[in-house]
Amino acid sequence: MTDNHRTTYIPANLLPVVVPPDSYDDFRSKSTPLIIDNGSTNIRFGFSTASSPHSNLNVVAKYKERKYNKPLLLFGDAIDAESGAKGQARTPWEGDVLLNFDALENALDYVFIRLGIDTSSVEHPILMTERLSSSLHSRALTSELMFEQYSVPSVTYCVDSLMSFYQNNKPGSSERFTSDGLVVSFNTASTSVVPVVEGRGIMSHAKRIPWGTQQSTDYLLKLIQLKYPSFPTRVTSTQTNWMLRNLCEFATDYPALLRSMKNPLHLRESEYIVQFPFAIPIVEEKTEEELTRIAEKRKEQGKKLQEIAAKNRMEKLVQKENDLQYLNNLKEGRSDNKREWINTLQSEGFEDEGALDDIIKKLELDLKRARKKEADGDDSVEEPSFSLIEVPDVELDEEGLKEKKKQKLMKAGFEARARARREKEKEREEKEADEKRDEEERERDIGKWSGKLRQEQEAIMNRIKDRNRRKAALSDRKSAAAQARMKSIATLAADDRVPKKKRKTGAEDMFGADDEDWAIYRKINTAAASSDEEDDINQLQTIELKLLAHDPTFTTEHTHASIASQRSALISAFRPRYEEGDIEGNTRIHLNTERWRVCEAYFSPGMAGVDSAGVGEVIQNVLARFSNSDKARLVKNVFVTGSPSKLPGLIPKLHATLRPILPPEMPLEIIRAVDPEIDAWKGMAAFANTEEFERVGVTKAEYEEWGGETIRRWWGGNWNSSM
């Protein structure tokens, strides 16, 4: 916990290096045992005389390269070299069961090639690991591979956790292994608890919890995805695994820790920030000159358009003038013969002389208006003549009547427009007067003025809140507001709307006579966005602007907008928000509670949806099957192994979990393997060099007689029905 607030970066992938195979000369024609620790994550292998094993990821990928169309077979971390191969990666394990034997065969090929074996068969006895109570199917096929394909002289299977235990509790050089202890092994896809009494693993009392690194990584990834649903880059499992290994830890007292994290400050302090790689978008900043150039171009374009429009207008005018000329000529050149005149008119498309006159008049008006516009550009209001309105109807003829009607309408329209203009002016004046009054008040006594405005603001905010609450209440079916609404709908729709008493006196349904009755429809209709809301919001905004401008104590924090969008301190500590444009900030992951939450799932997998007992409870169950004296021997030597046991805080937490369930006088000691990852292999190597090793293997002859499932029962191996 010394690196608080430190931002850590996701490490970049290192390219793998080509390693030449080992030289086989040391081991040729010697039957040194070959030790293979076949783990779900890593495979560790080597000869038993080596001090440490070769180790590689236990994945195989068969991939056809796109560029040169060559098939490739890659193993372990070499898969990183070829990006397309990652999709084809296969591992022989599925959790704790060996299923994919093609992959296993390729893996073993790699092992043997790497060790430089070049004889026609593998001439070394093999010591290999398998999982606790692994299935017979897995073992049968592995044996088959070993004996038939590689012609191995003998094969021995062991349980890796027990070998690690052996390594750390090795007896003297010629004594038998007689230690006692409780082995807690943390593996990739499971966690197992195995009691060891008198140097023999009691397999029947062992237990396995289906929660391991794989499930923890998935859980952490899920939590991150839930917390950051719109994260710009994809977070891969490998990165999550790295985060798990480096940033997560066990909490000795999880509930107490949570209680302390209720405080947002504490939450912030305990977080780790992981910065993911991000790309800064290149913003092309146009220089000053470019900006002016663009503005000029736009202006020119505008001008050009204007010119084109003017030209069009000119053309139309000219066209109209021509038409007018033509029609006038027509009119003048009419012959006295009426019939001919009507014929010519009709050929031009006019019905009679009246129509011709109308069109001529219209054209003249248009021309006049257009010319005036061009001349002074202002549409002056002209009062058209209303001469005929005064004249009584009797004196006019049909045409005159028509004219009179037309004039009446025009007059009415003209007057209405004038009235509207006057009203607008009046409103403007009133508003100005208001503002002036407001300013005077403010200058006179700013305290009172701001107080008044603030009250108004609060009133409006309350109204908005009430409206929201009413809306929320209406959506809930059982609330009083919703039920009242249903009642009013029912009464409106009822066939008999008149109350009984009134009906006796013969009254009818008088809904609608009163204007207020229609207001009920507003209440029923929940979907309509009320215009009141918009008015309120607008008013609120103007008030706030005024206050902001003139009142120094009113800041942006008091505005309605900021109060509404206020996020609690806890949420902002839990998941800090960054601005939209802050690319770097937006590719950050803040881990605070997740760091302990993920590891806590080992002790209660129910948190993550796995219906199983946790480590503490399982240990309790296992111990319960032993007598008290045996129990004492077991808990004096609780042994923790497996790479996940390197997570900090495990031993104190185990201690805190186990201490309460044991009698107080029983000594409880928890030890971790010296090297949790490799100790299993080292234990195997050490064991292989003892003479006991030769007695517990299955030789080729025995394999051919009994088949692949039978193995010898010994202290370090599994025990099942085929013996």
Place this chain on the structure above:
Amino acid sequence: MAPKGGSKKKPSLADDTAHSPTLPEQLSYLHTPRPFKNPAYTKNLNRRTKNLKTVLAQERDRERLERDRRRHQRHHLPMDVDAETTKIDPDHDIPTYSSIEAPPSLLPQRHYCDITGLEAPYTDPATALRFHDKSVYELIKALSSSAAKDYLSARGVNPIVK
């Protein structure tokens, strides 16, 4: 006139001999000799990768048969017990892959907030999410229904939508 397909392949063939092996090619061990392999070995068809579920079911069935057989045997054998039998009852303690699985938890489960991970005394009736305090509740109200379901599935509760 070379056929159409051939003309495409030609440049790559020419390059093949010319280009130095790339890193993945160097790492690939597809073509390294494996003298230790027995060429006479034919792959067992049984070896095709089986589903985990089928393997476990198979194991279970075999165990059951085996256990029945042993029980049957013991009933019909004379009652004198061998000196070799251990004090542990042979019938129950042969561990199989499924038998050593840990039992479900008997301890009462603590409620943790689905959003923040802190303690959660409250549960939202609409979405069944557990939450820590009212500010978290505001957040929950603003979640979409698919996001709420995601949170639930992290806890292992998978609501089936009708």
